[in-house]
Amino acid sequence: MKKLINDVGSVVADTLRGVAAAHPSLRVDVENRIIFRRDAPRPGKVGLVSGGGSGHEPLHGGYVGYGMLDAACPGEIFTSPVPDQIATATTGVDGGAGVLHIVKNYTGDVLNFEMAAELSGDEGVEVARVLVDDDVAVRDSLYTAGRRGTGATLFVEKIAGALAESGAPLAEVARVGREVNDRSRSFGVALTPCTTPAAGTPTFELGDAEIELGIGIHGEPGRTRAAHREAREIVRLAMDAIDDDLPLSGETLVMVNGMGGTPLMELYIVFAEVAAYLEEKGATAVRSLVGDYVTSLDMQGFSVTTCALTGELTRLWDAPVETPALRWGR
Amino acid sequence: MKKLINDVGSVVADTLRGVAAAHPSLRVDVENRIIFRRDAPRPGKVGLVSGGGSGHEPLHGGYVGYGMLDAACPGEIFTSPVPDQIATATTGVDGGAGVLHIVKNYTGDVLNFEMAAELSGDEGVEVARVLVDDDVAVRDSLYTAGRRGTGATLFVEKIAGALAESGAPLAEVARVGREVNDRSRSFGVALTPCTTPAAGTPTFELGDAEIELGIGIHGEPGRTRAAHREAREIVRLAMDAIDDDLPLSGETLVMVNGMGGTPLMELYIVFAEVAAYLEEKGATAVRSLVGDYVTSLDMQGFSVTTCALTGELTRLWDAPVETPALRWGR
Amino acid sequence: MDTRFFVTWMEEITAAVRAARDHLTRLDAAIGDADHGTNLDRGFSAVAEALAARPPATPGGALVLAGSTLIRKVGGASGPLYGTAFREAGKTLGETPEVSTAELAAALEAGLAGVRRLGGAEEGDKTMVDALAPAVRALARAVHEGGTAGEALDAAAAAAEDGAKATIPLQARKGRASYLGPRSIGHEDPGAASTALILDALRTVGSR
Amino acid sequence: MDTRFFVTWMEEITAAVRAARDHLTRLDAAIGDADHGTNLDRGFSAVAEALAARPPATPGGALVLAGSTLIRKVGGASGPLYGTAFREAGKTLGETPEVSTAELAAALEAGLAGVRRLGGAEEGDKTMVDALAPAVRALARAVHEGGTAGEALDAAAAAAEDGAKATIPLQARKGRASYLGPRSIGHEDPGAASTALILDALRTVGSR
Ligand SMILES: Nc1ncnc2c1ncn2[C@@H]1O[C@H](COP(=O)(O)OP(=O)(O)O)[C@@H](O)[C@H]1O
Ligand SMILES: Nc1ncnc2c1ncn2[C@@H]1O[C@H](COP(=O)(O)OP(=O)(O)O)[C@@H](O)[C@H]1O
Numbered sequence A, B: 001m002k003k004l005i006n007d008v009g010s011v012v013a014d015t016l017r018g019v020a021a022a023h024p025s026l027r028v029d030v031e032n033r034i035i036f037r038r039d040a041p042r043p044g045k046v047g048l049v050s051g052g053g054s055g056h057e058p059l060h061g062g063y064v065g066y067g068m069l070d071a072a073c074p075g076e077i078f079t080s081p082v083p084d085q086i087a088t089a090t091t092g093v094d095g096g097a098g099v100l101h102i103v104k105n106y107t108g109d110v111l112n113f114e115m116a117a118e119l120s121g122d123e124g125v126e127v128a129r130v131l132v133d134d135d136v137a138v139r140d141s142l143y144t145a146g147r148r149g150t151g152a153t154l155f156v157e158k159i160a161g162a163l164a165e166s167g168a169p170l171a172e173v174a175r176v177g178r179e180v181n182d183r184s185r186s187f188g189v190a191l192t193p194c195t196t197p198a199a200g201t202p203t204f205e206l207g208d209a210e211i212e213l214g215i216g217i218h219g220e221p222g223r224t225r226a227a228h229r230e231a232r233e234i235v236r237l238a239m240d241a242i243d244d245d246l247p248l249s250g251e252t253l254v255m256v257n258g259m260g261g262t263p264l265m266e267l268y269i270v271f272a273e274v275a276a277y278l279e280e281k282g283a284t285a286v287r288s289l290v291g292d293y294v295t296s297l298d299m300q301g302f303s304v305t306t307c308a309l310t311g312e313l314t315r316l317w318d319a320p321v322e323t324p325a326l327r328w329g330r
Numbered sequence C, D: 001m002d003t004r005f006f007v008t009w010m011e012e013i014t015a016a017v018r019a020a021r022d023h024l025t026r027l028d029a030a031i032g033d034a035d036h037g038t039n040l041d042r043g044f045s046a047v048a049e050a051l052a053a054r055p056p057a058t059p060g061g062a063l064v065l066a067g068s069t070l071i072r073k074v075g076g077a078s079g080p081l082y083g084t085a086f087r088e089a090g091k092t093l094g095e096t097p098e099v100s101t102a103e104l105a106a107a108l109e110a111g112l113a114g115v116r117r118l119g120g121a122e123e124g125d126k127t128m129v130d131a132l133a134p135a136v137r138a139l140a141r142a143v144h145e146g147g148t149a150g151e152a153l154d155a156a157a158a159a160a161e162d163g164a165k166a167t168i169p170l171q172a173r174k175g176r177a178s179y180l181g182p183r184s185i186g187h188e189d190p191g192a193a194s195t196a197l198i199l200d201a202l203r204t205v206g207s208r
């Protein structure tokens, strides 16, 4: 394993020092591991807090700023943050209008955010939650922990963040966040596994002509292994899975997301096929993102996330945002 | 080799289709392989054209837009574009005020841009050129093709682009571009080689405990091979090389750039060490970029680029820019 | 079993988890996200530190402090689950300075109930419950049959170990491994493995 | 040597470059950027197409068309350099329908001059010049010594081949390989290797 790190034990702290040095618009509490908007709390504005394991950068710290998150709580690599940390972030961003937790649906994230919400409630902070579970590779049934939260997290953070910025109350901000999640679907594909610093070896083995279909964002194997093939065909597998679950149509927000080790060139090649697929289905990619947004360390591969837009969602997507990883209109 | 491509022969064309589909603010001439600003040519504005081999995305197409490039010419992977292509871009963006070619110092790029400048001159377009050669790993001597152009290309494109946007004449835009280059230095480090689609195998072999120091951006081996070590020490090697060449001091623009396969987390860890090193030297990273800006396909590693700012350069850096890969103020 | 006993148990877990860290992480790499060993190592190191810094006055106090520390330091699924298990067990013990085997059995039963309430897993879902539930049953049975403390702890450890191994052929229905569907079959659940380790540490301390 | 001869030469190069593509790319991977084989394959395929689509009327016309096509299609360093070499050679031949060995020698000399002017490389800099210059010299010598065309082309091809191999121990001073400094030693220059190939194709066509 070769990584640009100082020590396996200091990876998260060293990352936070880098984030602090690079982004004066953020206030980084390295000890408590919280990335705050510098001007948080904003009186009267609903606060948005998200978090999860590290290793998905720029998620979540890269989305802290005007029009998006008020604070992000990075855990250890692929490990959800702890309740105290989340509670400190929550009270720290409460401007009196309550705080929205944006939580990816993983047992660890759910339990730790739940405990944090209780702690924050004890401190008099009103907390609502949006649970993100967009990954169609996992069936939501009695026999699973439910769908995973992946790419749609960014859509929820952006759109709920825009509504919060406009002064909307907590219930409204939570409502729009849930709507984004309900209208979003994702599917991921890996060409290679990733290597966590602590494990030091790849999380799974994959042959030179094999790919994993239906991966999550924690280096776990996917639902099935398949033969490597043309980008066009891989995209078809991914898009069919999405379309089977929620038929694609109309104005669509699309993200082609790199898993961390994928050249941008290949993501554009994938995007071309995604756009062509949508067109075939009578849908249109009216808004899009192509790049590394929700990653798994050094994994090669991509995920596609779609969101069926409404007029309101498009307007909120287009609203100004100013964060390290997503910025427009300011 | 596993890549998200349809065919080795269609990689550049498929990428351009993706760029066209993803960015309505661009006009992509897939046949001639030119990425234009949609509103080019802008009457009275100096046009900026850059280009080079593909495989460095988002360079150059990701920097086309308001306040930066008017057109980019991608060549085959790691192969400079051809004269006709550059000349078509040049005449296509000339708004009557002339066109600036921003050329990275490689024999191929220099020769092809020179020929294109001649062709464009024949068509009555005034062309000036800024040659970017910021890489301190290569001595500029009779015994080399001179320093390579790497990370500073982005600085030149941004700052010259901002001045052009303000209506400055060609000579002024070229002057500021050269000044940026003169004040900029880079050094690159690889943890892994990259694999071009055409070659299909890594461009060099590197042991599990080895790194390459002084790499360029074309997958070539570096100046020396060294033992892998802590990020802090690797950064020291890179920064010493820069500081030896042009002592670091004062307000500095810094980019910690990923080579394509490096997790963003590691780039932040590197940035923390770079910022600490600068402070040691009495310099300050007053503006910074951390991410994948000038890549080498799937290579893992990073480069650092510094630019000693002046009031004018800072002001131009801060000016609004609206491109796929760099955006603020709009 | 006095306060010292429970503190020693926690120290024994800390050492055992440290030794098994990479093994647990590898189990988690196969069907999860390769962090279970690091998670518990971080957590129990903090537990050992906390117990040293704020020596508890009662067995219950030791377990509550251990549980709260796990919740504060681990994160992930195992942090809240193990943390709650130890906290609930500790709360059940109340202020008693000396714990009988029967009281211990009741405490672990409360811990199991906490895990079940929080995580919603049943036996057979391929989680830590598959090791903890049989251990709690074995302990209760031993108490009922009137064996020695040593025999009871032996039985609990053996049942946990068997329960952990029995997760191998199961398909996961809770936690990350459930995402793999049928591909989760054939691997031991890391949380069940660490539960077996925790009960083995209990046996070790009991046999001294 | 008539127009057909020159067209056949270009076709022969096209086939030889196609066959050696991966070899040339591997040479370039060692001290450059792994594209020389693909570059020339793309370029000469286009040359063959252009010659078929617009059959030239003269030997000079064939070479100028080949050169312009290389400039239009290759990119990189080798595109303008080889393109200029063929263009300059072709222009030197003017409108003549039949080329003597002496005229060919003069044409290749002009091509070499074009490469030198554009790229600024001297012999010994570890570039295509190291194969082209001795080939041009050998050709001139053979003409001077009054040998047959076949002997002259043999001599030129052999000299190019020797020149290419002689680049192995050199440290590069031009092109990408120069970035490697002393690490460029021990590898054959890809451009010198392709020049040897081009002159070998000339010999092949001459010997038919
Ligand atoms: N709902 C649940 N109920 C009981 N135990 C669970 C549940 N979900 C997960 N676990 C246990 O947690 C273990 C994983 O812990 P760990 O790897 O530390 O956390 P994470 O899954 O968040 O990475 C699993 O092996 C399983 O035994
Ligand atoms: N200045 C120069 N003069 C002559 N030949 C050169 C010069 N620079 C490079 N070359 C030749 O070009 C070859 C490389 O061609 P190619 O790989 O196609 O282009 P690039 O270096 O742009 O990738 C080198 O092996 C060398 O022979």
Ligand SMILES: [Mg+2]
Binding pocket: A053, A077, A078, A079, A080, A108, C033, C035, C076, C077
């Ligand atoms: Mg985890």
Ligand SMILES: [Mg+2]
Binding pocket: B053, B077, B078, B079, B080, B108, D033, D035, D076, D077
């Ligand atoms: Mg090249």
Ligand SMILES: [Mg+2]
Binding pocket: C028, C032, C033, C034, C035, C036, C076
């Ligand atoms: Mg885990």
Ligand SMILES: [Mg+2]
Binding pocket: D028, D032, D033, D034, D035, D036, D076
């Ligand atoms: Mg090359």
